[in-house]
Amino acid sequence: MTKAGVNGKPKVAFIGLGAMGRGMAIQLLSEGFPVSGFDVNPMSLETLLAMGGTAAPSPRECVHDASFFICMVANATQIEHVLFTESVGAVFGLKKDATIILCSTVAPGFPQKILDQIHHRFCRPDINLVDCPVSGGTLRAAQGTLTIMSSGAQNALRLAHPVLQSFSQALYTIDGGLGSASKVKLINQHLAGVHIAIAAEAMGLAATMGINTKQFYDIVLKSPAHSWMFENRVPHMLCNDWSPHSALSIFVKDLRIVTSEGLNENFPLYIASAAERLYQFAARAGYEKEDDSGLVRIFIPQNLSLISEATHRESHAADHERTSRMICLILSIVHGVAAVEALSLGIKLGLSIKALNSIISNAAGASKSFAAVATAMMGQQIAPIRTLTQSRDILKQATVIAQTYDYPLQITTTTLQLLQQAVARGLGDQDQAALHVLWNPLAL
Amino acid sequence: MTKAGVNGKPKVAFIGLGAMGRGMAIQLLSEGFPVSGFDVNPMSLETLLAMGGTAAPSPRECVHDASFFICMVANATQIEHVLFTESVGAVFGLKKDATIILCSTVAPGFPQKILDQIHHRFCRPDINLVDCPVSGGTLRAAQGTLTIMSSGAQNALRLAHPVLQSFSQALYTIDGGLGSASKVKLINQHLAGVHIAIAAEAMGLAATMGINTKQFYDIVLKSPAHSWMFENRVPHMLCNDWSPHSALSIFVKDLRIVTSEGLNENFPLYIASAAERLYQFAARAGYEKEDDSGLVRIFIPQNLSLISEATHRESHAADHERTSRMICLILSIVHGVAAVEALSLGIKLGLSIKALNSIISNAAGASKSFAAVATAMMGQQIAPIRTLTQSRDILKQATVIAQTYDYPLQITTTTLQLLQQAVARGLGDQDQAALHVLWNPLAL
Numbered sequence: 075m076t077k078a079g080v081n082g083k084p085k086v087a088f089i090g091l092g093a094m095g096r097g098m099a100i101q102l103l104s105e106g107f108p109v110s111g112f113d114v115n116p117m118s119l120e121t122l123l124a125m126g127g128t129a130a131p132s133p134r135e136c137v138h139d140a141s142f143f144i145c146m147v148a149n150a151t152q153i154e155h156v157l158f159t160e161s162v163g164a165v166f167g168l169k170k171d172a173t174i175i176l177c178s179t180v181a182p183g184f185p186q187k188i189l190d191q192i193h194h195r196f197c198r199p200d201i202n203l204v205d206c207p208v209s210g211g212t213l214r215a216a217q218g219t220l221t222i223m224s225s226g227a228q229n230a231l232r233l234a235h236p237v238l239q240s241f242s243q244a245l246y247t248i249d250g251g252l253g254s255a256s257k258v259k260l261i262n263q264h265l266a267g268v269h270i271a272i273a274a275e276a277m278g279l280a281a282t283m284g285i286n287t288k289q290f291y292d293i294v295l296k297s298p299a300h301s302w303m304f305e306n307r308v309p310h311m312l313c314n315d316w317s318p319h320s321a322l323s324i325f326v327k328d329l330r331i332v333t334s335e336g337l338n339e340n341f342p343l344y345i346a347s348a349a350e351r352l353y354q355f356a357a358r359a360g361y362e363k364e365d366d367s368g369l370v371r372i373f374i375p376q377n378l379s380l381i382s383e384a385t386h387r388e389s390h391a392a393d394h395e396r397t398s399r400m401i402c403l404i405l406s407i408v409h410g411v412a413a414v415e416a417l418s419l420g421i422k423l424g425l426s427i428k429a430l431n432s433i434i435s436n437a438a439g440a441s442k443s444f445a446a447v448a449t450a451m452m453g454q455q456i457a458p459i460r461t462l463t464q465s466r467d468i469l470k471q472a473t474v475i476a477q478t479y480d481y482p483l484q485i486t487t488t489t490l491q492l493l494q495q496a497v498a499r500g501l502g503d504q505d506q507a508a509l510h511v512l513w514n515p516l517a518l
Numbered sequence: 519m520t521k522a523g524v525n526g527k528p529k530v531a532f533i534g535l536g537a538m539g540r541g542m543a544i545q546l547l548s549e550g551f552p553v554s555g556f557d558v559n560p561m562s563l564e565t566l567l568a569m570g571g572t573a574a575p576s577p578r579e580c581v582h583d584a585s586f587f588i589c590m591v592a593n594a595t596q597i598e599h600v601l602f603t604e605s606v607g608a609v610f611g612l613k614k615d616a617t618i619i620l621c622s623t624v625a626p627g628f629p630q631k632i633l634d635q636i637h638h639r640f641c642r643p644d645i646n647l648v649d650c651p652v653s654g655g656t657l658r659a660a661q662g663t664l665t666i667m668s669s670g671a672q673n674a675l676r677l678a679h680p681v682l683q684s685f686s687q688a689l690y691t692i693d694g695g696l697g698s699a700s701k702v703k704l705i706n707q708h709l710a711g712v713h714i715a716i717a718a719e720a721m722g723l724a725a726t727m728g729i730n731t732k733q734f735y736d737i738v739l740k741s742p743a744h745s746w747m748f749e750n751r752v753p754h755m756l757c758n759d760w761s762p763h764s765a766l767s768i769f770v771k772d773l774r775i776v777t778s779e780g781l782n783e784n785f786p787l788y789i790a791s792a793a794e795r796l797y798q799f800a801a802r803a804g805y806e807k808e809d810d811s812g813l814v815r816i817f818i819p820q821n822l823s824l825i826s827e828a829t830h831r832e833s834h835a836a837d838h839e840r841t842s843r844m845i846c847l848i849l850s851i852v853h854g855v856a857a858v859e860a861l862s863l864g865i866k867l868g869l870s871i872k873a874l875n876s877i878i879s880n881a882a883g884a885s886k887s888f889a890a891v892a893t894a895m896m897g898q899q900i901a902p903i904r905t906l907t908q909s910r911d912i913l914k915q916a917t918v919i920a921q922t923y924d925y926p927l928q929i930t931t932t933t934l935q936l937l938q939q940a941v942a943r944g945l946g947d948q949d950q951a952a953l954h955v956l957w958n959p960l961a962l
Contacts, residue, residue, distance in 0.1 A: 330921050337914050340942065342935040354926035355799065359819045375803045470781050477774050482798035491786040498784065 081106045086237060087130075087137040089156050089164070090146035090178070091118040093320075094208065097215030098146065098177070098241045100125050104218075105240035112136035112156075133157070134167035141169060142237050146177045149327055150184050157188065158196075165196050173202040173233045180205070181331050182253040182260060182423070185226075189252060202230035205252060206238060207259035209266075209437035211306070211320060219243035221437045225255035244436050250424055257423045260335060261430055263328040264346045264416040265439030269303035270325065270366055271349035272408045272485045276304075276401050277311050278373030281384040282479050285397045288312055288385035293398050298459070299405035301441035310367035314382040322366040326353045341422055341513065345412045348488040373482065404472050404486050407465045409443035410506040411489045416444075417451055418513035427452050443506075450507035462509065463502035466493035525550045530681060531574075531581040533600050533608065534590035534622070535562040537764075538652065541659030542590065542621070542685045544569050548662075549684035556580035556600075577601070578611035585613060586681050590621045593771055594628050601632065602640075609640050617646040617677045623768075624649070625775050626697040626704060626867070629670075633696060646674035649696055650682060651703035653710075653881035655750070655764060663687035665881045669699035688880050694868055701867045704779060705874055707772040708790045708860040709883030713747035714769065714810050715793035716852045716929045720748075720845050721755050722817030725828040726923050729841045732756055732829035737842050742903070743849035745885035754811040758826045766810040770797045785866055785957065789856045792932040817926065848916050848930050851909045853887035854950040855933045860888075861895055862957035871896050887950075894951035906953065907946035910937035 083106045088099045091113040099122055102109050109127040111119050112135075119129045130136035133156045137143045143164060145153055153176065157165050168174075174192075176185055185205035193199045204226035214220050222242040224231055231247055238245055248254040280290045291308050294300060310319065329350040336343040356362070356369045374380045389397075416439070420430050431448035434440055449456050460468075469490040476483050492512055501508050527550045532543045535557040543566055546553050553571040555563050556579075563573045574580035577600045581587045587608060589597055597620065601609050612618075618636075620629055629649040637643045648670035658664050666686040668675055675691060682689055692698040724734045735752050738744060754763065773794040780787040800806070800813045818824045833841075860883070864874050875892035878884055893900050904912075913934040920927050936956055945952050 342938040347931050351926040482795040494786040
């Protein structure tokens with residue numbers, strides 16, 4: 075077995091060759107790293123083999139002689155399984171001084187727990203570990219242009235970076251030690267999860283209120299209502315394409331990580347939790363293995379094709395303009411309040427808004443409102459968009475209109491309640507960033 | 519046509535002979551009132567005719583020569599239709615000095631709006647109007663043992679009471695003028711709507727966690743987790759009986775009235791709104807015309823018979839006890855926090871807690887937690903049940919457990935967030951009644 079590639083690059087073991095992992099492994103190969111792969115599903119190895127990689131029969135054999143072991147399985151349970159399973163686990167085959175790169179999205183406390191076990195329970199204090207969650211989706215994984223957050227001991231990061239660079243466009247080092255990168259990923263997933271859910275809520279409302287959904291989509295892209303997820307996921311809704319570009323079950327898991335962290339910190343996550351329940355309802359309705367954009371179907375069960383049918387609809391120009399404007403405002407305001415909730419959690423977890431802003435602006439959690447709120451929360455003067463009282467009144471009016479359709483505004487209503495609370499507490503004249511005190515009540 | 523019964527009792531016109539109205543009209547007949555009925559569905563008149571009533575071909579003819587006109591149609595739109603439709607509306611046939619008794623559940627501002635129209639637009643200043651919403655369900659309607667709230671001008675109330683007494687067990691007069699009774703009904707419906715929804719959430723969780731649902735039901739009835747609605751509705755869930763004892767659409771409407779009033783008052787109704795969205799999702803899923811207990815199906819879409827199948831289940835004794843205790847605590851705490859939200863809204867609307875307590879304790883909004891919270895909010899010393907910190911920790915633990923099932927705790931999580939907020943604001947050592955400040959933030 076090759077110890078190093080022809081160009082002297084060290085061997086990389088790659089476990090977890092799903093939609094994301096496959097793209098990353100192929101980038102490694104094309105950069106000249108010898109790659110040995112393992113996946114419980116042998117089909118997942120085919121592309122790797124075709125591109126010159128090798129296949130291993132177990133995690134233990136996969137990591138043999140590899141300087142780096144990238145773990146890109148679906149969740150924490152699978153990581154423990156891959157590493158620690160009696161006799162075939164990777165921990166029994168790790169090369170001296172090897173570096174483990176955990177790329178899965180996990181709870182921030184998890185990487186340290188794993189490293190402690192490797193060092194103490196398995197008596198391998200020579201092993202390095204970094205947590206390197208990624209963002210960007212399968213397309214950017216295949217292009218080698220992912221956003222990667224990394225944290226861990228200095229030495230481990232120094233070793234891992236040349237490998238990580240091969241599949242990233244933007245590679246960030248997060249201060250604060252092992253787990254800090256997972257904290258940043260958690261904030262990104264909070265936003266990304268909420269943005270898909272509010273995109274679904276908004277598109278269901280647009281279709282229910284009778285406007286042309288394709289035209290509405292085009293309007294959002296050019297407006298302050300834009301989010302990365304809206305742009306990326308709504309096209310699937312517009313053509314009823316529920317094939318799993320990214321399975322809904324991923325956000326059931328990722329929002330569970332987000333809200334669990336909120337519970338640990340006694341930190342109420344009103345909006346993330348409202349979104350989580352939508353994903354849970356959708357998963358229970360049988361949409362778990364399909365694309366996360368398919369969440370929209372719980373809003374339109376009477377006609378699951380309503381959004382795509384409405385792409386051909388002719389709507390009265392004045393109605394279309396009024397309704398589009400209203401739903402764009404819902405999106406902007408919800409994105410903004412979600413940004414305050416997510417950034418407040420970030421502060422609570424010890425992260426800097428500056429770091430979160432620069433990373434998330436290039437990741438799946440990005441939105442125009444997020445950028446504005448983050449800038450304001452960093453204390454920079456920006457032209458105020460609207461006061462909290464104005465935002466509240468806009469969402470009140472939207473809620474009254476949606477009620478005439480008995481349309482369930484799960485996330486919009488939750489956002490409205492936070493605005494009502496803030497106005498009642500005397501913050502009505504301020505802008506969205508002032509909502510931060512809702513998560514820091516003793517500061518008021 | 520009879521002007522008065524053989525015993526001299528005045529003629530009563532009754533419009534809206536649905537499940538509730540039919541029982542009420544029959545009570546009137548059995549008390550010796552001559553009753554003339556009208557309903558858009560002629561089938562609804564059959565029982566009335568069989569019992570000695572008469573049928574009218576239009577609202578206008580129905581109210582002819584009647585001293586009282588009881589309106590028990592489904593909603594405000596139907597009331598306007600019955601009263602004001604060109605040429606056949608009741609307003610064109612009302613006897614001089616007749617008294618209109620509005621029994622439908624409507625927004626508190628609606629009765630005065632109707633009376634103003636009758637007095638001014640239709641130039642009938644002689645007409646009296648009282649708003650008399652009822653509570654108790656179809657069984658108590660048939661038995662003549664409804665709870666009735668009444669409000670309006672003194673003279674109108676004096677006239678209406680002998681009629682109302684014929685179908686009520688408890689007849690309350692609410693101070694504050696026309697619409698005040700509808701405010702009390704609104705508070706009752708807030709609680710009743712939330713109690714059905716949390717009963718569904720709890721029963722779905724019990725079934726999902728593997729305990730025997732019939733045994734769990736029996737435990738709740740004897741515990742502080744009891745609510746009138748839990749006792750009344752869960753039996754339908756236990757035997758998959760979705761025939762409309764009370765249609766789900768009624769609570770879609772009634773919670774819309776509740777949350778609309780919250781919007782008017784800039785008063786955030788976290789729990790009622792979380793419940794409303796469950797009813798809206800259930801209505802959209804096609805359960806609108808079936809029994810409101812059928813709401814539970816949105817929690818268990820994979821197996822719609824899960825609750826009834828679990829009545830035969832043998833569960834491990836220790837698991838059963840632990841899980842039952844946990845879900846009983848969820849019910850008690852949610853009922854308690856919902857009571858604070860509802861009573862705080864009542865105060866905001868100018869109602870007295872004392873009046874709300876005595877009425878709702880005999881109505882569908884009753885629960886053991888409600889009684890305890892109302893007593894505490896009246897300033898009476900009661901043995902504290904648990905602190906807000908304890909309640910928060912119980913719901914945190916329950917949420918963590920439910921997350922392992924990816925079970926959507928819509929109302930429980932919303933309640934938990936309010937408790938988290940209260941503890942963060944320094945109220946952790948106090949009991950549930952102290953939560954009132956969340957709805958009155960400037961009082962803190």
